[in-house]
Amino acid sequence: GENVEQHPSTLSVQEGDSAVIKCTYSDSASNYFPWYKQELGKRPQLIIDIRSNVGEKKDQRIAVTLNKTAKHFSLHITETQPEDSAVYFCAASKSSASKIIFGSGTRLSIRP
């Protein structure tokens, strides 16, 4: 079945710097790749997603890139702020499936 690996498991960056989180997936049929942010004690919430017919998508300070050939996708956060501190999960799914597969999560800390 599908497997999603996420790296790093923890990441600490200086406020204002950029953060990059990477994921790889195993099923070449996967075509939908969402990213979720989970603040401490809260529910996971979708922050951005990308479909396989697109290579890059941006939304203000966050962007996601997809390399279908290499089967990996990445989350980029620029100009990091304290409120970006959270756990981030990547995920992958395919049209024929009824569930998505989550990565193991990255705990991002922003140093003041």
Place this chain on the structure above:
Amino acid sequence: NAGVTQTPKFQVLKTGQSMTLQCAQDMNHNSMYWYRQDPGMGLRLIYYSASEGTTDKGEVPNGYNVSRLNKREFSLRLESAAPSQTSVYFCASSLSGDTQYFGPGTRLTVL
């Protein structure tokens, strides 16, 4: 719209007790899911329901049962709670298996 709601928010059980976690969504979604999240860990799928009338096992189904009561509601039952089931339980729903919307979670402690 309330989105995805869960009850209760908190629960403490003794080993061997049973309980049912309730989940409801008002987004007319077809698919619903139950996850557990242990402290500092990721999301593990317990059971899911791709559509009304169907349920399937996820990654960690042992010790749990589910019921898709109707399109809106999906309940999770612990028949005989064990300390290993202490966790935060999230319900989620999606229209067609892609974007999932999560409920606020239920914090369960089994003593």
